[in-house]
Amino acid sequence: MYDVAIIGAGIVGASVARELSRYDLKVCLIEKENDVSEGATKANSAIVHAGYDPEEGTDMARLNVRGCHLTEVYTKELDVPYKKIGSLVVAFSEEEMEHVEMLFHRGNANGVPDQKILNREELLKMEPNIGDTAVGALYSPSAGIVGPWEFTIATTENAVVNGVELLLDTEVVDIKKEGDIFTIYTDNAELDPIQTKYIVNAAGIYSDAIMNMVGEQEFKIRPRRGQYFVLDKSQGELAHHVIFQCPTALGKGILVSPTVHGNLLVGPDAEDNVERDEIGTTKERMDYIRETADKSIKGINYRESIRNFAGLRAQSDRNDFIIEESKSVKGLVNLAGIKSPGLTSAPAIAEDAAEILKNIGLEMKKKEDFNPSRRQTHFMSLSPEEKAAKIKEDPKFGRIICRCENITEGEIVEAIHRPVGALTVDGIKRRVRPGMGRCQGGFCGPRVLEIISRELDLPLEDVMQDKNGSYILVGETKNRGEE
Amino acid sequence: MMYDLIVIGGGPAGLSAAYEAYNRGIEKILILERDKELGGILNQCIHNGFGVHSFKEELTGPEYAGRYIEMLNSTHVDHKLDTMVLSISNGRDVKHVEAINTEEGYLSLETRAIILAMGCRERTRGAIQIPGERPSGVFTAGTAQRYVNMEGYMVGKKVVILGSGDIGLIMARRMTLEGAEVKACVELMPYSNGLNRNIVQCLDDYDIPLLLAHTITEIKGKQRLEAVVIQKVDENRNPIPGTEQTLECDTLLLSVGLIPENEITKNAGIALDRRTSGPIVNEAMETNVKGIFACGNVVHVHDLVDFVSEEGQKAGRSAAKFIKNELKEGQDVTEIKNGDRVNYTVPQQIRLENIMESQEIMFRVSNVFKDVNITVRNHEGELIKKLRRPVVAPGEMEKIKLTRADLEKANGLLTIALEEVI
């Protein structure tokens, strides 16, 4: 019998797990894929928003600002890449400057610190490559960029180390409530149905489906797709802050931002009426993104593009985050419709969730021995002496597997064997970066595959690229021609 | 230990360069190779067609590499395997090379000269922005080749190949012989830039259709590739609406270009040429940093390994001269420019003082042209040399030899171009 079962191991579910792991509770985190961070958490803008965008008085506004601060704290505790580079909402006309000023005031009302309105001259000094038609901007120094999947993985790892049980490959297929107890039925044949007193629904674009399993339709999720370009690190120097555009008649505008690893991110657009599994990219939208982004930063060389991807935002039919106990089902806490600024707000949403659980009757006793820290080896950031010592200690750190990002075998093996370890090639990619570079796994792929196979004692053809079914190899060569 | 010469990369370029430097009397030579054996990419190129120029025989890739490895075995040239160079830098009298391996840990080496021979990497799906889903089963042709020929694993059963360059063609045959069904080779241009012989022995032999002037406009598949959508393209290489065709497949091999691997070069502040993505070199295959030389695919992507070996030899010879203080600094620098229909030249600069008899200039043209003149004009536009060619193509690197007398007429600038035959 669990105290709390959290459904969905994206950044929200993981944050709730970590928050609850501060207390003496029996908690499980249920995830349908074979790894955490496989939904929208894997495919977003990676921005820690300052908090001027949500309307005053909303949960979004409050949680954005609180989450922005907590992210800075937690990423340090958990050794997660994060950079407080600040953001600029750029105006390309006097009319847009009015919007920028409105955001400035709203930001102040929401509690965003240290904001400033810049004129073109000041803007140019901060961003030499800013578009020629830019007239000014809202500068918010508290905004930042983060590694969203690294954050989720590290958060989950810390939650697990502090006692949370992670159940991967476990899709919820039904939920029944009898009295005060929930029984969660899953597709995992190795598990008995999960009994729990409380459920936290953090299932992203499927959160309405989870709600409907056990109660009435209290909200509806309409996935909204956004597509992106990721460009080579050579382009990462073009912008120094997160660069937003003002909304126009055509849409919210396209952002251009350095990533926490030095690449350049361009996107997203916004497309409604997509199915829950439609995460492909399209030429029309990619062309639109390029054209629109050109306004912000001059000279982006798309020949240096290394990847395109798309993510689905969990857009709900309400105007704010849905963070509440279900009206029709007691004990079910919905954390739904967590679209932007969802990533930023997640640590604060987790605090709210804990508060709600306390208020609805969950006894929460703080643990004496909660350990908030977590570290991983970053070989290239070590000094030559430290590198030498590390290799002596474990020779695997003397072999570079990922040429583009200079990642060692030691780091890869570490990523496999730590709690919430990598089981797939992309799992390694998200934890230690081979495959994120300009060769996109061309050089390191076979080597990473070999290492996973060796360390997990899996035949090579059973190692997956990412989700179950994404096999890479089909079997040994057999010289078999026409049969 | 202080070396005379460190060669970064033990593939055909590096092996040839090291051997030549040895033959020119250089003592302390070290090859640093990241893989667990010498030979570079040749180890996975198990097909034949190598060595026709160098050895007057047709050899497979491993055999070609083996010849050079054998030659080096009889020398005192040293090598370290499983060793990755992290960075190089230029000091006052010496150059520094930082590298790591499992046995010796962190290596901080000093040397008089460096030869860069790191080869190239493959263009990926992201670089050409094919829309669609992101399933597994999309490989670059070289990565697939590594799996098949070295790990001994098949990458799929129903294959489509994008790009009709030699790597794509070779893999079409390889996959077929291993029992896969290769449904088509899709080529964006209206011509293939692979060798004719490969069209015959890799596609025609196995009835694999070559779809010229086509491209892939969508990738479909949730976890593993399920299909690709191909479309015809017009003269501007834009997909023609209405010509969509869906090919069911579980594997897509991309043979869409090679890019010189110049991370180390860039980080050392060495000047790169945007046209080649490789370092700018002079007649000695020397970069803009004295004593750092480069050769092979890291300078510009070659078609024939024989030319790579030749280039390696040039670099080795020059490095030896440099080490013996015989390489002249040369105040008289002639720039070489690419003119009409020529994409780039290597070298990009020539110091007249170092030319004894003649200098070979390699270049690539921008399109297929029939019956043209290769022209070399000087600073004033005067014609210095003219060579007629029945056909030139982007996929076939061209060479032109200029004598010292030719070069003396340059007056600082030479432009290599293609002109109509009048």
Place this chain on the structure above:
Amino acid sequence: MREMICIVCPKGCRLQVDEKPDGEIIVMGNGCNRGIPYAKKELTNPTRVITSTVKIRGGIHKRLPVKTSTDIPKGLNFDVMRELEKIEVEAPIKVGTVLIKNVLGTGADIVATRNM
């Protein structure tokens, strides 16, 4: 009159091959002498060199690259491939070692193309 591409060397000369009624074969367009016998063979008994890999124990890799020592009838390509799968060799092997003699009676041997 038939057009074909000579595959003897990477040049890939475009050949025009004319088979006369009396059986004589005239070849034009060849850049060297080797083109003529190639064209004749290609019309009557096309042959190819096969390269692949075989299983090897105790080597630096699990597969050893091999080739046919000379060209074999094109129609036997896949049959030769199947013969390759029947063997497993033991390291060390020297380049040029004959692993299968006179494969399928073609007169060609299967030889190792590297030391391993």
